[in-house]
Amino acid sequence: MSSALTDLFRYPIVQAPMAGGASCPQLAAAVSAAGGLGFLAAGYKTPEAMYEEIKQLRGLTGHPFGVNVFMPQPATADPAAVEVYAEQLSGEASWYETPLGDPDSGNDDAYEVKLAILLEDPVPVVSFTFGCPSRAVLEAFAGAGTRTVVTVTSPAEAQAAERAGADAVCVQGIEAGGHQGTHFDDPHADCTAAGLGLLSLITLVREAVPLPVIAAGGLMRGAQIAAVLAAGADAAQLGTAFLVCHESAAHPLHKRAMTDSLFTRTELTRAFTGRPARGLVNRFMREHGRYAPAAYPQLQHLTAGLRRAAAKVGDPQGMSLWAGQGHRLAREMPAGRLVEVLAAEMDNALGSVPGTWTGAAS
Structure with missing residues (x-):
């Protein structure tokens, strides 16, 4: 495994940055302390809130x-x-007794300000979703000693x-919960019929670039982590598995x-x-x-x-319940314990002595 990542964690287990609420300092700390790599999600947060976390x-x-960090989005939407769509949602606004939000609240998620904070007070890793930063940005992070990952x-x-100039890529299969991290969302594409499965995507990416690969998409068990390592990944990123943890x-x-x-099932949707x-x-x-x-x-x-509003009144039928295809395999336990269980399952599947993982073959 490339030294670009190997010294960051004991186990090749990355907690996905889940924007919108699930990711928090307590969860990331528990995962990192247990030997994985915890992540904070800066998406949808103000720069000040990101800094405080x-x-x-x-x-x-x-x-x-x-x-x-979320990449700024091009102004391609049809007003x-x-x-x-807002007119169609007027009934929802009446039902939940809350006004619809302003769709023109901004496209960049305070990207430049967040970058400035992360460069001034560097963190070990910064990853990017919904696009790829410029070479100048990635070189600036390299100069600050920060590893960079692009979804x-x-x-x-x-x-x-x-x-x-990214240090690594997070390869996201169609099985993944939450947003697909595509660099461009084709407005004419059927979002339910696009995308590649994780195992095929790992192989295609490994043959296209020499960068370390973090595999993401529906992973819930240590045996699945072993499978993506065998397929050529250097680490596995799990979101839904950590979403139900105590922290x-x-x-x-x-x-x-x-x-x-x-x-009973998941789908890709643009509804929310x-x-x-x-x-x-x-x-x-x-x-x-x-x-x-x-x-x-x-x-x-x-x-x-x-x-x-739906969450406040206890109505999951109006909430965005992001989940990967393996959601039924979720196990409620402390995050540190989950890392230990996943590592033991991985070791068992790989046939190795517990705690001796040294990286995927490159």
Whole structure:
């Protein structure tokens, strides 16, 4: 395994940065302390809130951790389509007694300010989602001693990350919960019919670029981690598996929904945010998914209040219940214990002596 990542963790287990609530300093600290790599999610947070979470995390652990940043989005949304969708959601606003949000609240998620903070007070790892930073940005982080990871969903995106100077790529398969980290969301594409499965994608990316690979997508057991390592990955990133942990800040309704018999499957949808994201199929997704335009982050802003209101009144049918395809395998336990269980399962599948993992073959 490349030294770009190997000294960051004892086990090749990365806790996915889950924007919107689940990721928090307590969860990241527990994962890192147990030998994995914990992550904070800067997405949807103000720069000040991001900085405060980093301070909290540093107070909880001295182990390496990462921070994930969303890339600014191009102004490609059709305002007329967003307005039509807003009209369709007027009934939801009445039902939850809350106004729709302003779709024009901004496209950049305070990207430049967050970069300035992370460069002024560097963290061990910064990852990027929804695009690839410029070479100048990645060189600046390299100069600050920060490792960089770019989320990719295709060999072409991995090649773009290599050209820009990323230290590693997070290869996200179609099985993954939450947003697909594509660099461009084709407004004419059917979001439910696109994307590659993780095992195929790992092989394609490994043959396209020499960068270390973090594999993400539906992973819930140590044997699956062993499988992606055998396929050529250097580490595995898990989100849904950590979402139900005791330290996770996910809403209790979201946690319970992972194994609730009412929610039997996941789908990719633009219903909540305008970008393809995998979640548990609920009423909101069924009623609005087919009509949602490709308009991120406009729909994210538009529906944010609705989702908060649904959570407040205890209605999971109106919430964005992001989940990977393996959600039924979720195990509620402390995050540190989950890292230990996953590592033991991985060692057993690899046939190695517990605690002796030394990296995937490159």
